Amino acid sequence: MKMHSRTEPMTADRRLFEYLLRLADSDLVLAQRLGEWVGHGPVLEEDIALTNVGLDLLGQARLWFAYAGDVEARIKGKGRSEDELAFLRDGGEFRNLLIVEQPNGNYADTMARQLYFDLWHRLLLDALTRSRDARIAEIAAKAEKEVAYHAERSADWVIRLGDGTDESRARMQAAIDDLWMYTGEMFEADDTEEALSGEGIACDVRLLAEPWRNAVAAVLKEATLSVPGGAAMQRGGKLGRHTEHLGHMLAAMQWLQRAYPGAQW
């Protein structure tokens, strides 16, 4: 199903700015979610490991935001800083996928969310290393190495929890099933992305659906879990239509910068 973008004419730079925000926002929101696990991990080693993943994603978000700011400067004469983009936009302006704003839940929920996102993210970044936009390709090349590790880690956990005790398998299957409806959005392209991928700048995410499904199926098979069915999918994140969870998360993330604008440590 094609989604419709805004009706004002999109120049190449506006499309690029929009696209970069989508990449940055998914990384930022997921990093924030993973940060909520700090000090609450099941064991110390996992606490460190999961927050490392979050820090990696935050670093990638910064690279995308920095580029977005530069593109915005071309459009409007002055671009926003990374902090302004991250902390001063409202929920309706965020362009992240719906899956990353879902709450952490229990560890199975968090790992299911990571598995779905990391496998998509790895395929996406691999494609973006071949982007005609040199800066996108450069950022993707750096990020790809980090995300290859994230995907391995997430798969490891889903396998261990799935092929674990009766309780861990039940919880892992429930998590896999519950988040399935947020995975369709990862493979939908609107006019903006169609145009950009036509120019070789963005990745056509529709092409990622099959390799992603195969990768997920392989992991779930080893985890002795069943692949969810169901074609009904939630969507809208890339257009700023979010679930009720994003607002609460942004309030916690942004209140300091909004209460004390320009505050620095």
Next chain:
Amino acid sequence: MNRNEWPLWEIFIRSQHGLAHKHVGSLHAADSEMAIKNARDVYTRRNEGVSIWVVKSEDITATAPGEKTPLFEPANSKVYRHPTFFPMPDGVKHL
């Protein structure tokens, strides 16, 4: 042994400029694969290394401090065994 805790593993890391793995600490993990990944996350954050060995702590047998005298002191006084009389040529490393 407490069956509710993961086994303890000793971690050895070789830095990119080193020749030998050094013991850097220990951590808990359910199995050896997880131990390697945990070691990567806990002990290589600051570019400390390029190679990781993990060994279950229970597989390591160590000398007891009380045995130091009979095990190690005799070697101290046998000067003819110590490799300290060779003139070292300049530029030879790692000897």
